[in-house]
Amino acid sequence: MVEFLQMVLSGIAVGSSYALMGLGMVLIYKASEVPNFVQGEMALLPVFISFMLLTSYNVPYYIAFPATLIFAFLLGCFLEFGILRRAKEPNVLGLIIITIGMEMILLGFVSWKFGADQRAMPFPISSYDSIIIGDIFISTLDMLTLVVALVIMLSMFLFFRFSKTGVAMKATQMNENAAALMGIKTKQIRMVAWGISSMVGCVAGLLMAPILVEPYMMWDPMLKGFSGAVVGGMTSLPGAVFGAYIVGIVEHLFGGYVSLEFKSVVAFVIIVIVLCIKPSGLFARHYVKKV
Amino acid sequence: MKKYLVYILTVMTMVVFGLALNATAEEGVTDTEIHIGQWGPQTGPAAPWGAVARGTDAYFKMINADGGIHGRKLIHHYFDDAYNPAKTKAGVKQLQEDTGMFAWVSGVGTAPGLAVKDYLMERKILWVGPSAGSRHWLEPANKYLFNTYPLYLGDAELLTKYAVETLKLKKIAVVYQNDDYGKQGLEGCEAELKKQGLELAIGLPMNVADVDMKPHIMKLKNSDAQAVLLFVGPGHVARLQGTGKAMQFEPQWMTSTTCGDHPLMMAITKGLYAGTISAAFGLMDPTNIGDIADFNKPTLPAMVKFYNDGYKKFAAKEERWGSTFAAGMGYVEPLIEALKRVGRDVTREKVVAELEKIQNFKSAMGTVSYTAFDANDPLCRIGQQEVFLVRAEPDGTSTILTNWYKTTYIPSGH
Numbered sequence: 001m002v003e004f005l006q007m008v009l010s011g012i013a014v015g016s017s018y019a020l021m022g023l024g025m026v027l028i029y030k031a032s033e034v035p036n037f038v039q040g041e042m043a044l045l046p047v048f049i050s051f052m053l054l055t056s057y058n059v060p061y062y063i064a065f066p067a068t069l070i071f072a073f074l075l076g077c078f079l080e081f082g083i084l085r086r087a088k089e090p091n092v093l094g095l096i097i098i099t100i101g102m103e104m105i106l107l108g109f110v111s112w113k114f115g116a117d118q119r120a121m122p123f124p125i126s127s128y129d130s131i132i133i134g135d136i137f138i139s140t141l142d143m144l145t146l147v148v149a150l151v152i153m154l155s156m157f158l159f160f161r162f163s164k165t166g167v168a169m170k171a172t173q174m175n176e177n178a179a180a181l182m183g184i185k186t187k188q189i190r191m192v193a194w195g196i197s198s199m200v201g202c203v204a205g206l207l208m209a210p211i212l213v214e215p216y217m218m219w220d221p222m223l224k225g226f227s228g229a230v231v232g233g234m235t236s237l238p239g240a241v242f243g244a245y246i247v248g249i250v251e252h253l254f255g256g257y258v259s260l261e262f263k264s265v266v267a268f269v270i271i272v273i274v275l276c277i278k279p280s281g282l283f284a285r286h287y288v289k290k291v
Numbered sequence: 292m293k294k295y296l297v298y299i300l301t302v303m304t305m306v307v308f309g310l311a312l313n314a315t316a317e318e319g320v321t322d323t324e325i326h327i328g329q330w331g332p333q334t335g336p337a338a339p340w341g342a343v344a345r346g347t348d349a350y351f352k353m354i355n356a357d358g359g360i361h362g363r364k365l366i367h368h369y370f371d372d373a374y375n376p377a378k379t380k381a382g383v384k385q386l387q388e389d390t391g392m393f394a395w396v397s398g399v400g401t402a403p404g405l406a407v408k409d410y411l412m413e414r415k416i417l418w419v420g421p422s423a424g425s426r427h428w429l430e431p432a433n434k435y436l437f438n439t440y441p442l443y444l445g446d447a448e449l450l451t452k453y454a455v456e457t458l459k460l461k462k463i464a465v466v467y468q469n470d471d472y473g474k475q476g477l478e479g480c481e482a483e484l485k486k487q488g489l490e491l492a493i494g495l496p497m498n499v500a501d502v503d504m505k506p507h508i509m510k511l512k513n514s515d516a517q518a519v520l521l522f523v524g525p526g527h528v529a530r531l532q533g534t535g536k537a538m539q540f541e542p543q544w545m546t547s548t549t550c551g552d553h554p555l556m557m558a559i560t561k562g563l564y565a566g567t568i569s570a571a572f573g574l575m576d577p578t579n580i581g582d583i584a585d586f587n588k589p590t591l592p593a594m595v596k597f598y599n600d601g602y603k604k605f606a607a608k609e610e611r612w613g614s615t616f617a618a619g620m621g622y623v624e625p626l627i628e629a630l631k632r633v634g635r636d637v638t639r640e641k642v643v644a645e646l647e648k649i650q651n652f653k654s655a656m657g658t659v660s661y662t663a664f665d666a667n668d669p670l671c672r673i674g675q676q677e678v679f680l681v682r683a684e685p686d687g688t689s690t691i692l693t694n695w696y697k698t699t700y701i702p703s704g705h
Contacts, residue, residue, distance in 0.1 A: 003509065010505040108334070115609065116338025118526045120561045128536040128563065139537035208502075212529050212559060216336045220502045255506035261469060261496045263506065 002135045007252040013142035015248025016149035020204035021218075021225025022232070022240035023156065024197040029234045030173040031193030034095040038079065040222030041106035042198040043205030044215065046072040047121075048114050050206060051213055054122050061124050065206065069199050076198025080191045111215045123210035145207045152200060153241055160237070169193055173235070220264075224248075227267040231274045233284025242283060246270065317638045318416075319393030325360070325630070325637065327351070328392035329369040330379050331399045331422075336499060337374035339525065340399045343422050344369040345610060346602075346619020347397055353601035360630045363637070368392065374399070376406035383407045387416065393639070394419060396623040401425040401471045412436060417639050419646070420622030420674075424548070425471055429669035430703055435639070437646055439622050439659055439674040443472055445698025446547040446570035447479025447520060449678055453568065453693065454518040455487045458543060462492040464516035466507055466531060468523045469496040476522025476547060482701055492516045497523050504534040511540060518543040525550050525559060532563040548572055548678065552614040554586060554687035565685040568692065570678045573621055573656035574614055577679040577691045584681065585688045586614060593624075593655050621656030625649055625674065647671075657695070670700060 021039060028036040036042075050068040053059040059067070079102055084090075087098055127141040138146075160166040171179040172189045180186050204225075205218060225240075228247045232239025247267045255263035274282060319326040331344030351365040359365065368386050372379040379398070386392055387410075394417035398404050401423045411418050412433045420439040421428050424446070428438045447465075454460045465480050467473030477494050484491055493514035495507050508531070511519060519542045521528050528550050535541060546569040550556055556564040571577070574594060575584040584590070589598050597620050602612055610616065629645035630637065643664075652659045657678075662671045670676075676698050681689035 003513070006509060007506070010503075010509075014503045014505070111334050111338065116332075116334065116341060117555075117611065118339060118529065118559045120529070120559050128533055128561070130537040130539065132539075137538045139534075141537075211533055212526055214526060215338070217502070220500050251503070252506055256509060260506060260510070261498070264498050264500055 003256065004253075006136050007256045008249055009136055009138055010142075011249030011252035012245055013138060013146055013248070014252070015228070015245035016142070016145045017204050017208055017221050018224040018228045018248055019149050019241045019244035020152065020200055020207075021221050022229040022244045023152065023225075023237060024201040024204075025226055025229045026234060026237055026240040027156075027193050027197040027200065029229070031169060031190045031197075032080070032084065032095065034084075034092060034099060035226065035234070036197070037096065037099040037222075038102040038106060039197070039201050039225070040218030041103050041110070042072065042076055042079065043201035044110055044218045045075060045106050046198075046202040047205040047209050047213060047217075048110050051119065051121050051209065052114070055119075061122075068206065069202055072198045072202035073195040076194040076196070077191045079198075080194035084194075085187065085191075107215060114215070116215060118212055118214045120211075121209040121213045125210075127210040141207065141210060148203060148207060149241075152203065153237070156200075156237055165189070165192060224251075224267050227271050229281075230271050231282060233281025236281065236283035239281055239283025243281070317393060318391045320363070320637050323363055324366045325363050326366045326368060326390060326392050327626075328383065328386050328395045329367065329397050330372040330382055330403060331369060331397070332374040333371035335373035335375070337400065337524075340374075340422070340615055341371070342610070342613060342615040343397055343399055343619040343622070345606065346616040347623055348619070349601040349605040349616075350597060350620040350623065352605040353597065354627065356600070356604070360627070361635045361637075372403055374403060376402050379403035380406045380410065383410065387411075387414075392416065393637070394626060394642070396420055396626060397422045397619065399423065401427060404428070408433075408436070415639065417626075417642060419626040422618070422622055423472065424475070426475070426669070426703055427471070429672055432664065432666055432669050432672045434643060434664045436672060437625060437661060437674060438672055439625060439654070439656060441548070441572045441657070441675055441678050441698065442479075442673075442700070443475040443522065443547055444479035444482075444701050445676060445678050447476045447522070448483045448698050449680060449693070449696050450520050450545045450547075450568065450570055451480045451483035451487075453680055454520075454543065454545065455484075455489065457692075458518065460517040460543060461489060462515055462517045463489070463520065464492040464511055464514055464518070464542075465494045465520045466497055466511070466523060466527075467494065468527070469498055472547075472549075473497065473522040476520060478701065480520055482699075497527055499524070501527070502530065504530045505538070507531065508534045508538045508540050511535075511542070512538065516542050518545055521546045521550070525552070525556060528556065528564070528567075529559045532560050532567075536563055543568065545569070551681070552586070553681075553683040553689050555611075555613055556683060557685070557687045562685060564683045567683045568680055569683065571681050571689075572675070572678045573654070574617055575681075575689065575691070577681075577694050580691050580694060582691045583684065583688050584691060587612065587687070589617075591655060593620075597655070618656065621654055624654040624656070625652060625659050625661075628652060628654075669702070673700065676700065 046068045053064040129140045130137045168184045172186045228244030229240040232243030254266045331341045333341040351367045355364045370382045399422040419437045424440040424443040467477045544567040548570045632645040650660045657675045659674045677695040680692040
């Protein structure tokens with residue numbers, strides 16, 4: 001029983017990182033209707049900027065981390081404004097290709113600028129300490145990730161429910177033309193959505209960085225976050241979070257009881273099963289566009 | 292008319308003579324140059340190992356700065372294959388068929404190497420020092436393929452032997468990368484445990500893309516493993532040790548030669564690597580057990596020269612001095628020695644003959660010996676079979692734990 005609980009708790013802990021990545025992807029999908037494959041690298045570059053500020057310029061944490069989040073926000077805005085918006089009469093496939101292209105450019109830039117060596121990022125709390133409840137362990141870093149993920153989810157909920165920008169974002173996603181007719185600057189809204197998404201991803205990146213910083217560190221979390229978002233429904237923020245936790249927990253249970261060898265692919269098996277049963281995801285409403 | 296005929300005949304003679312000369316010239320060798328190829332990941336998940344190729348490049352530049360070999364400069368052609376066998380094959384074919392390499396050196400990784408092994412061997416192109424301790428380079432033995440990297444089987448053998456006989460530990464586990472490298476580690480450990488009359492506590496596979504180590508640590512804890520051999524990459528070692536510490540599982544960690552860069556390992560594990568025992572096969576002298584070796588202050592004469600005249604002069608400003616970079620010199624030293632011995636008349640056959648005469652050659656990466664080619668004897672091309680053990684200290688130095696140990700060759704399927 002202890003083993004089972006430990007696996008579930010570990011699954012929830014790792015699922016929190018996936019949830020943050022999934023949230024970022026859903027935010028962009030809701031705004032631009034494009035699965036964003038540059039999500040991981042939108043977090044990667046700011047993480048390396050943070051690493052540089054902390055190690056090369058000895059900037060204190062309380063300045064380096066907020067500065068990194070601002071940079072992430074601006075990076076997201078720039079990618080939407082400077083690249084995605086420039087696409088001429090884009091279709092979804094074209095936009096996906098653009099995000100893949102941006103992913104390669106950012107990854108290449110990070111590899112070129114910072115090199116391929118693995119590094120350890122300084123962090124205010126130790127990633128090796130743990131909290132023990134009975135016979136169950138959770139590392140303080142995992143606990144922090146869990147708390148931060150919950151706080152961000154709650155903030156998102158409040159933002160979309162009560163803030164003007166949040167409501168404008170929802171309106172833009174529901175019907176862009178109608179939103180524009182109501183005076184909403186839909187292009188700006190989309191740009192801000194990219195900025196916020198980049199910031200959320202960056203938080204996930206910063207929470208993973210204390211263990212290891214390397215150019216490919218965001219690839220796996222991005223894929224798992226994407227899996228979680230697809231499972232939960234690409235248009236549902238709670239769905240993305242729930243899906244990510246499912247992926248994290250199932251991965252751990254599968255690794256613990258069935259096979260470590262195929263633990264990584266189980267997320268994709270879940271996607272296939274969910275898409276067969278409920279194509280729009282577990283939480284998103286299925287709707288058919290009328291022609 | 293006669294005059295024109297003489298001109299035509301002269302030109303034809305020159306053309307025929309020129310072609311004949313060209314036909315006898317060795318591919319990749321001119322009066323002033325020897326062209327040598329190499330692949331290595333400069334991008335992608337295996338990019339940290341790309342320093343091998345950059346190390347070789349600095350080594351060749353150092354040799355050229357000293358006048359080259361018998362008046363010829365070494366022209367080093369290395370390309371980024373991103374550890375992708377398809378890219379390795381395309382790059383090797385292109386360089387071989389467009390530019391013409393005399394030989395290939397090192398080349399990181401078993402899978403990329405396997406992608407071009409047959410291509411090179413069928414064309415009788417020399418390949419020295421594959422940068423992976425794989426049996427594939429020896430089974431079957433190839434006349435033109437000379438190994439210098441001790442097999443991972445041997446690392447596992449000595450680590451297991453040390454854990455059982457010296458540390459008196461009985462429950463040994465292995466976490467292994469789910470490929471040829473990792474599986475050799477598992478096989479070597481199991482073989483040694485069998486000799487000791489013990490059984491493996493647990494063997495856990497690890498995929499290269501895995502980032503979450505909690506399931507592995509939980510299983511290791513449940514197995515009550517006292518020592519864990521890690522046949523994974525440096526990043527996974529950092530993740531395993533970090534997760535282990537957080538979950539209060541701290542066995543005797545032991546690693547293969549691939550994680551022998553102690554200053555790097557100490558940095559990426561934030562000090563958790565201290566106390567870890569790793570296998571090594573060079574770059575320091577293990578004769579005095581208990582000595583402290585500081586890799587940042589090389590003492591072997593060849594390494595001191597390479598550090599001062601190669602690394603400091605020719606490496607990029609941001610290049611870190613580490614064992615991976617230095618290994619770029621070690622893997623190719625036998626070829627350089629053979630080229631020196633062969634003199635001005637450089638052909639592949641003559642270089643092979645000189646390589647076969649190499650006996651007890653003290654390279655930066657251990658003592659290398661080859662014997663005359665025998666297709667049925669993998670050991671004729673193994674180069675070296677000795678490894679030793681070191682323990683990582685908190686300041687990044689290494690304490691010598693054992694002297695050189697000759698490992699056992701286990702053929703595939705045994």
